[in-house]
Amino acid sequence: MEILIDNRETHILDLLKEYNPRVVQLPIGDIFILKEDEGVLLERKTPSDFISSLRSNRLWEQLLKMIKNDTIGLYKIKRRILVIHGQFDIEDAQIFGAFLEILFVYEVPIVFVNDDLEFKEFFRILVQREDKGLNDKIPQERWYRKRFREELPEKDKKIYILASLPYIGNVLAKNLFDYFGSIASVANASKKDLINVKGIGEKRAKLIHKMFH
Numbered sequence: 074m075e076i077l078i079d080n081r082e083t084h085i086l087d088l089l090k091e092y093n094p095r096v097v098q099l100p101i102g103d104i105f106i107l108k109e110d111e112g113v114l115l116e117r118k119t120p121s122d123f124i125s126s127l128r129s130n131r132l133w134e135q136l137l138k139m140i141k142n143d144t145i146g147l148y149k150i151k152r153r154i155l156v157i158h159g160q161f162d163i164e165d166a167q168i169f170g171a172f173l174e175i176l177f178v179y180e181v182p183i184v185f186v187n188d189d190l191e192f193k194e195f196f197r198i199l200v201q202r203e204d205k206g207l208n209d210k211i212p213q214e215r216w217y218r219k220r221f222r223e224e225l226p227e228k229d230k231k232i233y234i235l236a237s238l239p240y241i242g243n244v245l246a247k248n249l250f251d252y253f254g255s256i257a258s259v260a261n262a263s264k265k266d267l268i269n270v271k272g273i274g275e276k277r278a279k280l281i282h283k284m285f286h
Contacts, residue, residue, distance in 0.1 A: 074204050077105040082117065088193050092200070100145060101138045102153075106203060111149040113203055114139060116181075120161040127171050136179045152208070154199075155183045158192050210243035231256055240280045245272050260285040 076094040078086065082103045083096060089104075099105060104115040116135060118126065126132040139153045155175060163169065175181050186192040202208050228250070235256060236246035252270045253259045259281075267278035 074200055075107040076200075077107065077112075079103045085117070085192075088189055089196065101135070101142055102145075105145060105148070106200060107148060108203055110147070111151040112145070113199070114145070114150050114153045115156055116153070117156045117158055119159045120157060121159075123157055123161075124168070127167070132171070136175065136181060139181065140179055153181050155181050156192070156195070157183065157185050160187050161185060206244040209247055235259065238281075239284060240277055245270075245277075248272050 074092070076089060076092040077097050077099065078089065078094045079099040079102070080096050086094065086096070094104075102114040103117045106113040106115070116139060123132065126135065136155075139150075143150055172183060175183055184195060186195050232243075232246045232250050235241055235249055236243045238246075241249065248271045249259050250256075253262060253266075262282070264275075264278045264282045267273050267281055268275055273281070
């Protein structure tokens with residue numbers, strides 16, 4: 074994992090020093106958490122900055138850039154998060170309306186952290202989950218009920234089926250489906266093709282191939 078931090082955010086370098094962040098000029102966002110060829114983009118705002126940018130409409134310009142851009146340089150933007158860093162005293166309905174617009178119109182999740190300690194803990198957990206692929210999995214089987222499984226989107230149903238097979242967990246199931254596009258294509262894939270999938274080594278490719286043949 075590599076952490077890129079925008080050169081306008083160097084005042085929070087001490088909070089992230091354990092990750093040895095690299096200071097760069099990011100075209101959008103404030104922090105970019107990289108893993109291989111993709112990353113998570115964070116826009117960090119203090120409450121006062123949030124209100125100021127809301128009143129000047131700068132907030133919407135920033136969010137629009139975040140959702141319209143799929144890459145930063147050669148790296149794919151995997152997901153986007155708005156972090157509000159500091160205690161927030163909500164004064165009027167405009168703030169609630171802004172939160173709802175961010176969540177439902179721009180589809181960017183919001184995380185609130187009250188102080189530096191909470192920010193560090195949130196960041197630690199985010200990096201840990203991204204490193205382990207925990208933010209990409211479908212809901213674990215123990216949470217499913219039969220009726221709920223039937224209501225899953227078609228793609229998620231197929232990933233769920235793949236994830237239930239031996240040698241394939243949630244993360245690999247998603248990687249396989251994204252690469253091949255269907256369960257049938259996974260079943261018909263050669264060992265050579267299977268090895269090309271992220272997370273599938275030679276040993277697991279042989280096991281998966283043997284299972285379908």
